[in-house]
Amino acid sequence: MKIESSGTYDAVFSFDNKGYYNHKGGDVHVEGHIFEGKNKIKALYGNWTLFLASCDQDDFKHHRKEYVQLFNESVLEKDQGPVIPGSKILWVANQIPKLFDDQFHFTNFTLSLNELYPGMIDKLAPTDSRRRKDMKALEDGKNEEAEEFKHKYEEEQRERRANKTGNVPM
Structure with a gap:
């Protein structure tokens, strides 16, 4: 080069x-x-x-x-x-995180992208992925807990879709 x-x-x-x-x-x-x-x-x-x-x-x-x-x-x-x-x-190069192998080989920078700092949560959209408990558990290496949260979210989403009447044009 x-x-x-x-x-x-x-x-x-x-x-x-x-x-x-x-x-x-x-x-x-x-x-x-x-x-x-x-x-x-x-x-x-x-x-x-x-x-x-x-x-x-x-x-x-x-x-x-x-x-x-x-x-x-x-x-x-x-x-x-x-x-x-x-x-x-x-x-x-920066040191790799302690749980590097359990966190998809993410660097500290990558992990910091989803970090929530004091006062941030009130400014985030309700759909922001940083609010998702399953994602946080996965980042922390708590795979079983993450799976439980994800299953709960999916069930709630299915229920909302089943109860939805559909969009009505104006």
């Missing part, structure tokens, strides 16, 4: 979903360079699901072989991965 700036710098990245020599998959290695004209001035590297770092091109050349070995070991151990001395961390 190439990112071109309107100035004098460009970046070129490559993504590899199997690490360097680790063909077990899972983590995705990213490596690239910042160019000024045709000269590589910075190296960019990391695991695109965990972190991105940069360092001087000379440091990257000097430590690359060691970095590759440590990166492949870290992929197997599921840690952040190695950082080359003198590097600057540009981005780090």
Whole structure:
């Protein structure tokens, strides 16, 4: 992937979903360079699901072989991965929620979309899904309780439909 700036710098990245020599998959290695004209001035590297770092091109050349070995070991151990001395961390992924596996692999950001804050409930439409007890129970990992609430809502909806007389045009 190439990112071109309107100035004098460009970046070129490559993504590899199997690490360097680790063909077990899972983590995705990213490596690239910042160019000024045709000269590589910075190296960019990391695991695109965990972190991105940069360092001087000379440091990257000097430590690359060691970095590759440590990166492949870290992929197997599921840690952040190695950082080359003198590097600057540009981005780090947020920690995953405690109940990540039980909450459909939602991130904290995704979970916060349905969060109710004090004073919000009065301003929400009656049909807003954040009012649904089944959804809240599901987010909290209470699957049986969520199923009971959902069944109750569906029964109430069926009853309303059965008792509805229909729309009459004006």
